[in-house]
Amino acid sequence: MVNKEEFRRKVIISAGQIFSRYGFKKTTMDEIAKALKMGKSSIYYYFESKEEIFEAVVLHEANILRNELTTAIKSVESPIDKMRNYVFVRMKSFEKLSNYYNAIFDKNLDHFDFIETIREKYDREELAILRLILYHGARENIFNVANSEYTALAIQTTLKGLEVPLFWKKKEVNIENRLNAILDVLFNGIVKK
Amino acid sequence: MVNKEEFRRKVIISAGQIFSRYGFKKTTMDEIAKALKMGKSSIYYYFESKEEIFEAVVLHEANILRNELTTAIKSVESPIDKMRNYVFVRMKSFEKLSNYYNAIFDKNLDHFDFIETIREKYDREELAILRLILYHGARENIFNVANSEYTALAIQTTLKGLEVPLFWKKKEVNIENRLNAILDVLFNGIVKK
DNA sequence: CGAATTATAGACCAGATTATTCGAAGATTT
DNA sequence: AAATCTTCGAATAATCTGGTCTATAATTCG
Secondary structure (H helix, E strand, O other): OOOHHHHHHHHHHHHHHHHHHHHHHHOOHHHHHHHOOOOHHHHHHOOOOHHHHHHHHHHHHHHHHHHHHHHHHHOOOOHHHHHHHHHHHHHHHHHHHHHHHHHHOOOOOOOOHHHHHHHHHHHHHHHHHHHHHHHHHHHOOOEOOOOHHHHHHHHHHHHHHHHHHHHOOOOOOOHHHHHHHHHHHHHHHHEOO | OOOHHHHHHHHHHHHHHHHHHHHHHHOOHHHHHHHOOOOHHHHOOOOOOHHHHHHHHHHHHHHHHHHHHHHHHHOOOOHHHHHHHHHHHHHHHHHHHHHHHHHHOOOOOOOOHHHHHHHHHHHHHHHHHHHHHHHHHHHOOOEOOOOHHHHHHHHHHHHHHHHHHHHOOOOOOOHHHHHHHHHHHHHHHHEOO
């Protein structure tokens, strides 16, 4: 292998697919190795443990999400569309990611501190983005926001509420519809009449 | 429990969801039990073994598929639509079922004779349905079929060819598009000009 | 009621699975 | 050809898991 980093990337991509499908516990090192057409033990030359791979995967996925979100809000002009895009992309991605979480809550596995770290960092980033969208909306006289910080927090709380049914993975939840309803309420309470 | 059969049904439904998600091997008795909010050992009061549950699930799912298929072709009049509906429902269902198969090919597990039995019976049924659609199409002067038996076989072979990528579970396959292409070829080679 | 039965679940077990280690041996570089 | 990098098969210790057994709760029924 010319480049060690390059190979790590391959492992992360490949393992990521398997983790997202089966979760942490049900994914075996053998499967990851087979997917890479390698001997199981070879992987330990690049990663310390299964957990380290998982950590790298989650980190990687979080970065992808961040990129998707910024692209989504850059792709449109109006604050309303920005907000709508942001919320939609966020929830769609989360649906994909929910397997990882599901994986973590699997049993004991409390010792995944890094997840909490990522989560906190991500929460702060999200708040900043939401505030920015709100701020610009207010600037352009489209939103009517008294305090962008608290409003952003309120929106974030709502989105987290929507995540819950994804955790418990009840297939019947129609996220799309609920999202639209929430956006509707949000805008009609926020848009200047 | 008032009715033993009733409870077996519940197990089949619940276990079916888990099997279809994780496959035979990755699904544990504990999970099935938890999903039913029961102790693992209680399930053995109703089923001999994990395999017996799996067998019941596959059987149950096969029946559902049969029903969906007959409904799908009854819901439309023209032979072309019947054929199109049949093919679509079949492939869509198969996508869902592919996990079961995937489960079986997992490793050794050759001893699932009953799968082969179901498969053979199902193949015969499918051929009969295809022949009927073709026959009626020819009757109504919409299809131009020399020998409905061989034509039905040809169609069945094509559909099986489409199943293969589902087995190897390459997410990128766009079954929908390939199906449309195949149907297009099929009809334009079959419909009277 | 109370004996017979139907259900349920916890403790347990033997065998299978699995993450991880280690040393030996291919490759590749120097 | 020595030194280093990379791969892997075999071995292992810990954990998991399908299945059993027994005690006991719930229900039926005489």
